[in-house]
Amino acid sequence: xxxxxxxxxxxxxxHKPERDRELDAEMQAHFEIAIEENVRRGMSEQExxxxxLIRFGGVERAKEEQRASRGLPGxxxxxxxxxxxxxxxxxxxxxxxxxxxxxxxxxxxxxxxxSVVNAILLRPLPFHEPERLVWIAPADAxxxxxxxxxxxxxxxxxxxxxxYEDVTAYFAxxxxxxxxxxxxxxxxxxxxxxVAQNFFSTLGVxxxxxxxxxxxxxxxxxxxxxxxxxxxxxxxxxxDRGMIGKPITLDNSPVTVVGVLPxxxxxxxxxxxxxxxxxxxxxxxDEVRPWGNTLAxxxxxxxxVSVAQAQAEAKVLFPKFYWxxxxxxxxxxxxxxxxxxxxxVSGKLRRSLIVLWCAVGMILLIVCVNLSNLLLARAAARxxxxxxxxxxxxxRGRLVRQLLTESMVLAGMGAVLGLGLAFAITSYLxxxxxxxxxxxxxxxxxxxxxxxxxxxxxxxxxxxxxxPGLKMSGSNLQEALKDSGQGVSDGRSHERLRSALxxxxxxxxxxxxxxxxxxxxxxxxxxxxxxxFQPSTAAAIKIDYDDGGKTEKRDAILQEMIRRVSAIPGVxxxxxxxxxxLERNRGWGGPRAKGxxxxxxxxxxxxxxxxxxxxxKAMGMRLRGRDFGxxxxxxxxxxxxxxxxxxxxVAPGEDIIGKTVMINQKEVKVIGVVADVxxxxxxxxxxxxxxxxxxxxxxxxxxxxxVVRSKVPPEQLAGSVMRTLREMNPNQAAVExxxxxxxxxxxxxxxxxxxxxxxxxxxxxxxxxxxxxxGVISYSVTRRTQEIGIxxxxxxxxxxxxxxxxxxxxxxxxxxxxxxxxxxxxxxxMIASLLFGTAPTDPATFLAMxxxxxxxxxxxxxxxxxxxSRINPMVALRNN
Amino acid sequence: MTQTKLDLLQGTxxxxxxxxxxxxxxxxxxxxxxxxxxxxxxxxxxxxxxxxASLVRLQQRNWIAAEWGTSDNNRKAKYYSITKDGRxxxxxxxxxxxxxTSVMGRVLSASAGEEM
Numbered sequence: 001x002x003x004x005x006x007x008x009x010x011x012x013x014x015h016k017p018e019r020d021r022e023l024d025a026e027m028q029a030h031f032e033i034a035i036e037e038n039v040r041r042g043m044s045e046q047e048x049x050x051x052x053l054i055r056f057g058g059v060e061r062a063k064e065e066q067r068a069s070r071g072l073p074g075x076x077x078x079x080x081x082x083x084x085x086x087x088x089x090x091x092x093x094x095x096x097x098x099x100x101x102x103x104x105x106x107x108x109x110x111x112x113x114x115s116v117v118n119a120i121l122l123r124p125l126p127f128h129e130p131e132r133l134v135w136i137a138p139a140d141a142x143x144x145x146x147x148x149x150x151x152x153x154x155x156x157x158x159x160x161x162x163x164y165e166d167v168t169a170y171f172a173x174x175x176x177x178x179x180x181x182x183x184x185x186x187x188x189x190x191x192x193x194x195v196a197q198n199f200f201s202t203l204g205v206x207x208x209x210x211x212x213x214x215x216x217x218x219x220x221x222x223x224x225x226x227x228x229x230x231x232x233x234x235x236x237x238x239x240d241r242g243m244i245g246k247p248i249t250l251d252n253s254p255v256t257v258v259g260v261l262p263x264x265x266x267x268x269x270x271x272x273x274x275x276x277x278x279x280x281x282x283x284x285x286d287e288v289r290p291w292g293n294t295l296a297x298x299x300x301x302x303x304x305v306s307v308a309q310a311q312a313e314a315k316v317l318f319p320k321f322y323w324x325x326x327x328x329x330x331x332x333x334x335x336x337x338x339x340x341x342x343x344x345v346s347g348k349l350r351r352s353l354i355v356l357w358c359a360v361g362m363i364l365l366i367v368c369v370n371l372s373n374l375l376l377a378r379a380a381a382r383x384x385x386x387x388x389x390x391x392x393x394x395x396r397g398r399l400v401r402q403l404l405t406e407s408m409v410l411a412g413m414g415a416v417l418g419l420g421l422a423f424a425i426t427s428y429l430x431x432x433x434x435x436x437x438x439x440x441x442x443x444x445x446x447x448x449x450x451x452x453x454x455x456x457x458x459x460x461x462x463x464x465x466x467x468p469g470l471k472m473s474g475s476n477l478q479e480a481l482k483d484s485g486q487g488v489s490d491g492r493s494h495e496r497l498r499s500a501l502x503x504x505x506x507x508x509x510x511x512x513x514x515x516x517x518x519x520x521x522x523x524x525x526x527x528x529x530x531x532x533f534q535p536s537t538a539a540a541i542k543i544d545y546d547d548g549g550k551t552e553k554r555d556a557i558l559q560e561m562i563r564r565v566s567a568i569p570g571v572x573x574x575x576x577x578x579x580x581x582l583e584r585n586r587g588w589g590g591p592r593a594k595g596x597x598x599x600x601x602x603x604x605x606x607x608x609x610x611x612x613x614x615x616x617k618a619m620g621m622r623l624r625g626r627d628f629g630x631x632x633x634x635x636x637x638x639x640x641x642x643x644x645x646x647x648x649x650v651a652p653g654e655d656i657i658g659k660t661v662m663i664n665q666k667e668v669k670v671i672g673v674v675a676d677v678x679x680x681x682x683x684x685x686x687x688x689x690x691x692x693x694x695x696x697x698x699x700x701x702x703x704x705x706x707v708v709r710s711k712v713p714p715e716q717l718a719g720s721v722m723r724t725l726r727e728m729n730p731n732q733a734a735v736e737x738x739x740x741x742x743x744x745x746x747x748x749x750x751x752x753x754x755x756x757x758x759x760x761x762x763x764x765x766x767x768x769x770x771x772x773x774x775g776v777i778s779y780s781v782t783r784r785t786q787e788i789g790i791x792x793x794x795x796x797x798x799x800x801x802x803x804x805x806x807x808x809x810x811x812x813x814x815x816x817x818x819x820x821x822x823x824x825x826x827x828x829x830m831i832a833s834l835l836f837g838t839a840p841t842d843p844a845t846f847l848a849m850x851x852x853x854x855x856x857x858x859x860x861x862x863x864x865x866x867x868x869s870r871i872n873p874m875v876a877l878r879n880n
Numbered sequence: 881m882t883q884t885k886l887d888l889l890q891g892t893x894x895x896x897x898x899x900x901x902x903x904x905x906x907x908x909x910x911x912x913x914x915x916x917x918x919x920x921x922x923x924x925x926x927x928x929x930x931x932x933a934s935l936v937r938l939q940q941r942n943w944i945a946a947e948w949g950t951s952d953n954n955r956k957a958k959y960y961s962i963t964k965d966g967r968x969x970x971x972x973x974x975x976x977x978x979x980x981t982s983v984m985g986r987v988l989s990a991s992a993g994e995e996m
Contacts (some may be wrong), residue, residue: 008940022958023932029957030910030928036953037914055913057927065933070940 013071023066027059077398081405088406095378096410099371102771103414105764106367107457108421111445113360113757114452115426117353119443120346126264126442128204129300134310135344136167136297139337148172148293151285153321153334154196157297160317163310165302168202169295170195171283175584175703176275177542180733183249184236189542189733191276192226192250193267194283200261202300210244210259217258218282224255225282230263232278252731255281266441270345271296274436274746292323293587299338310338345438352754355831359515359761362508364460366768369505371410371464373772375403376498377779379472386472400469407465408458415457419445422453434742436749471497495780502772503816509762509769510820510853511827516755516762517845518828518835523755525837526748532643532677532686533581534620535740539714540580540705542735543725551634551697558612558694559630561706561728566614568720570712575615576694578701579608580740581679582747586702590688591642591661591668593650606646606688607679610701616641616674616691618707619740625657625672632671633695641672646688663690666698682747683836707740714739754834766853769816770860777809778864788868789876798869805868809861810854817850824849893926893934895977898970901944901962908949908957909935935960943969 012019031052038048056062067073089096124130136157137147149157154169161167170193177189197218200207208230216222226248228237237243247254267277288294301310314336323330346353386399394402422445429435430443471494543561547554558576565574579586590606592598609615613628623641632639640663647656647670656670676686692699706725710717718737725732745752781788788801828840838845900915901907907915912935913928938944943966949959962970 002941004942005940012936012940025956026909026932026958027929029908029955032955033908033910033951033953033957034928036955055928057929059929062927062929062932065930066936069933070936 009070009072013075016071019070020063020067023063027056027062030056077401078405081402082409084402085406085409089409092378095374099374099410100413100417102367102370102768103411103460104417104421106364107411107415107418107453107460108425109360109418109761109764110364110456111418111422111449111453112425112429113356115422115443115445115449116429116440117357118446118448118452119439120349120437121353122448123439123442125270125342125345125439126266130342131340132165132301132303133203133341134299134301134307134338135341136299136314136336136338137344138335147296149295149297149321149334149336150293150323151289151295152323152325153318154295154297155285156321157317160320161299161313163301163305163313164299166198166202167297167299168196168199169283169297170199170271171288171294172296173294173584173586173702175542175579175705177733177735178703179250179279180252180544180731181236181248181250182252182731187731187733188236189735190232190250190278192279192281193277194281194288196285196295197282199280202298204300205261205265207259208262209241210257212259213282218284220284220286222282222284224253225258226250226255227259227261227280228257229261229267229276229278229280230265231276233260236278250279264442269439269441273438273440274434274749276433290324297336298341307339314338349437349750351831352750352834355515355834356754356757359512359758362512363761363764363768364456366505366508366512366765368460368464369501369508370768370772371407371460372467373498373501373505373775375407375464375468376471376494376501377775379468380494380779382472399472400466403469403472404461404465407461407469411457411461411464414460415453419450419453422449434746434749435753436746437753467497495776495783498776498779499812502769502776502812503819505769505772506813506816506853506857507820507823509765510817510849511824512758512762512765513849513853514821514824514846515827515831516758517849518831518838518840518842519755519758521842521845522834522836522838523748523751526682526751529678529682530675531581531682531744532621532675533740534709535744537711537714538618538620538707538709538740539717539737540707540740540743541721541725541737542733543576543704543706544729544732545704546729551695555630555633555695557728558704561725562612562614564724564728565706565708565721568717568724570710570717571708571721572711573614573618573709574706575618576612576704576706577615577619578610578694578703578705580705580707580743581619581677582681582743585679587687588664588690591640591646591650591663591690594660594662594667604649604688606690608699609689609691610694610699611691612694615707616672618709619677620709621677622675623672624674625670627672628691628693628695630695632693634697638666638668638696638698639671639693640668641674641691642670643674643676643686643689645676645686646690647673649688663692664698668692682744683751751836766856769853770856773809773812773857773860774863776812777805777861778867780808781805781864781868784868785871785876788871789873792871793873793877801871802865802869805865806858806861809857809865813854813857813861816857817853820853821846821850891973893930894938895970895973897931897934897938897960898943898962898966898973901960902967902970906947906949906959906961908951908959910957912960938966941969942966 031049034052034055035045035048038051039045043051053059067076125133127133136149149169154167158167174191174193176191179190179192181188181190195213197213197215200212205212207227210227212227213225217225228243233239233243243257244259245256247256249255261280267280268275283295299310301307318334318336319332321331321334322328323333389402390396390399426443426445430441432440545554545557545561547557562574562576565571586608587605588608590604592603611628613630613632616623616627625641628639628641640661642650642656642661650656650661651659657673658670660667660669662668674689674691677689678684678686679689680687694701694704706721708714708717708721714737721737722732722734792798792801824846825841832840896916897912900912900919904911904915909931910928913926913931916931917926935944935946939946939960943963944960945963946958946960948956951957
């Protein structure tokens with residue numbers, strides 16, 4: 001077929017009525033000419049017409065042939081089928097609405113989950129050639145503190161490596177609201193991250209406006225500059241392009257805005273899920289040099305260098321680095337095993353996301369089974385219609401095609417609605433800033449998701465349409481036409497098929513329920529974890545003060561502040577720490593027993609908290625020994641509170657309180673021991689921790705969080721606490737008064753997210769399965785109305801009839817549950833690594849879910865059973 | 881009706897139509913059908929109606945052109961005439977048919993000879 005003919009066919013297809021008229025006229029002329037000629041040859045008028053008709057052959061057939069050779073016959077049939085389908089669906093609106101809604105739920109959930117999976121797992125990171133980027137950290141890194149390096153190590157890596165095009169770093173211990181913006185209304189807290197000068201060039205991120213940092217801006221005394229995130233620039237400065245080159249006031253000093261980052265770059269989304277970052281400033285390497293391990297490293301491999309090569313190099317290279325070059329014996333403490341940045345960002349979520357994806361796929365499967373079932377029920381009603389069509393000459397293929405068209409139309413409508421649903425869900429998720437999932441802000445329904453929608457819709461349509469299609473078109477013509485549709489025995493195989501569908505539906509729902517149950521139980525176990533502190537009724541607020549770098553002045557300020565805040569009615573305890581658990585971490589070399597020599601590698605790192613008196617109690621930590629007092633200052637001896645783990649390391653099996661330990665080569669007296677606090681995550685185990693007093697020169701705190709424990713819900717105190725802080729320091733930024741529970745919630749938010757989703761899928765599956773059970777039982781009661789009537793007339797009681805129906809329902813459910821439980825055992829083993837404190841064979845969960853499923857099934861069967869028991873034998877028997 | 885048989889018939893009819901129009905000039909559908917019947921000595925039993933599928937196909941391939949006109953007896957009818965493209969196609973198809981028939985003839989007479 002050449003192009004011209006294709007155009008001709010399309011034109012003919014589009015101008016069908018016109019072409020048909022023309023053909024009619026042409027044939028009309030044909031007959032007239034033929035008759036005239038015949039008459040001229042001597043035939044009678046009547047014979048002439050008869051002969052002309054005979055010679056012409058079938059008129060309709062000739063027309064049909066002509067249409068087929070001029071237009072697009074396939075499309076014609078499709079349009080016919082579509083028109084017919086819409087008519088059929090309109091005739092049965094209840095069925096159509098239910099079918100489309102079920103499909104919309106199934107498809108919508110699938111698109112939404114696909115979008116999440118796509119954003120987090122499938123799509124490459126939003127950087128230039130992201131596959132060459134690696135995260136450089138020790139193999140067993142747990143939390144950021146253990147995966148950072150000193151500035152000296154970073155410098156050595158830059159000069160000594162052969163694998164990387166460039167290596168960049170960011171300061172890993174920034175806290176939220178760590179800068180104060182003034183000059184734009186009230187002092188405003190904003191969050192900034194310090195990055196190495198080559199950060200953006202290494203990642204391949206080009207500023208939307210202006211430029212990124214220069215070398216001279218990352219040395220001590222260099223020009224103070226800042227880059228704004230796109231969102232912050234829009235929010236704070238209304239997208240003013242004139243901001244470039246202008247100064248803003250950060251922490252009371254002017255800083256020049258040199259660039260604005262593009263919309264696609266979201267530091268928090270990639271490196272610190274659940275936080276928003278407003279500004280980026282250059283790290284001054286010489287400033288962080290004395291602070292130890294503060295830098296998180298990211299490398300860009302040279303083209304052609306594999307990750308394995310980089311790992312091999314790191315094995316040799318990293319032990320040569322110094323913690324600090326000023327202390328020669330700090331060489332040799334480092335290891336590293338670089339791996340893909342993408343793996344660092346989303347690798348931990350891989351399994352959970354795949355489970356989620358499977359769960360939602362199962363929902364679609366249940367939806368398909370359900371739809372198949374609904375269509376089969378309709379098939380019974382439409383048996384005669386199809387028999388008639390096939391008697392009129394429709395081939396089996398044509399009938400299957402018609403039924404598949406119907407499925408496609410249903411799936412198409414479901415997909416459109418589902419897309420709407422998915423748009424709503426994804427845009428909701430993309431704005432869940434507090435959900436600690438990486439790249440969540442980039443979740444959206446994109447081209448890939450649309451392709452996925454198309455794929456699953458067509459797949460679903462074929463899946464749920466094919467079985468009823470084959471079944472229906474294959475039924476015996478004569479029997480169907482004769483069948484009165486009221487017999488007792490007919491449709492047995494039909495019902496068997498439907499029962500099989502229901503059983504598989506119940507089995508699928510069972511697997512979902514057990515999976516969700518196990519995850520839910522794990523989540524509850526996580527919530528029950530003894531965190532080592534009491535998050536409820538405590539809140540924290542980031543405080544500002546100006547101590548001029550003097551420890552004594554700081555003591556005075558903090559003491560007064562804590563005194564005043566404690567005096568607020570409702571406040572039980574208050575204290576200050578520079579870090580909070582489950583947030584930023586800082587690690588130092590852990591405490592050592594006095595007089596004992598260790599190899600460096602023997603001493604685990606410890607998490608360090610520089611705290612004021614009162615903090616330990618305000619956090620609700622369990623303390624043996626005593627808390628710090630204001631007297632533990634420079635005049636007294638140096639003191640420390642250790643956690644159990646650190647105490648056990650230094651003095652296993654002994655009481656350490658009152659003994660002296662070595663911290664940073666200094667003698668420090670242990671005055672108390674606290675229970676281990678979950679400092680990095682809720683689900684892992686705690687590391688060593690040491691709590692050091694703010695009142696000592698040797699441990700300078702960095703930042704300060706005031707923790708308040710109250711007798712009333714903490715949010716009620718927010719106003720009065722802020723007023724008190726402003727009284728003492730009018731420049732106190734308007735930072736959030738954050739409930740500690742919120743910090744814990746954020747830490748468990750990914751698990752909460754998955755449990756919520758898998759749980760709602762299980763609920764949906766349960767609902768659909770019960771719908772399927774109801775459909776089948778209800779249908780069989782309707783069909784057997786007469787039979788039940790006879791039985792009742794012969795003396796069966798209403799209760800007996802009802803019990804009979806319920807027993808039948810439970811038989812179906814039981815078979816589904818048996819299959820489902822077996823399948824669940826397999827599935828549970830596959831998700832074992834996602835469970836927490838829950839065995840994959842947890843009998844309680846299995847039992848509970850089986851009971852739930854059986855209960856719902858009984859309920860779904862009860863409604864038709866009740867109807868059956870109310871059948872009036874007289875009416876049922878007369879009504880044939 | 882198998883696919884190959886249909887194709888052959890289709891091709892044959894198309895070729896006959898082209899040839900008829902090439903030798904007779906413009907004709908209406910009935911005229912073409914009658915002409916084919918006459919030339920074939922009524923050996924081809926043609927349902928005249930089938931000619932219209934062929935005509936519309938040839939027209940869309942731009943091998944023939946159509947125009948409404950008036951017959952000798954003052955009747956309106958659609959008149960077809962062969963185009964330049966159509967003549968080219970006719971020459972090609974005719975050559976093909978001649979080759980095919982001569983080959984078929986040779987093959988059939990050869991096998992007949994062996995049998996005797």
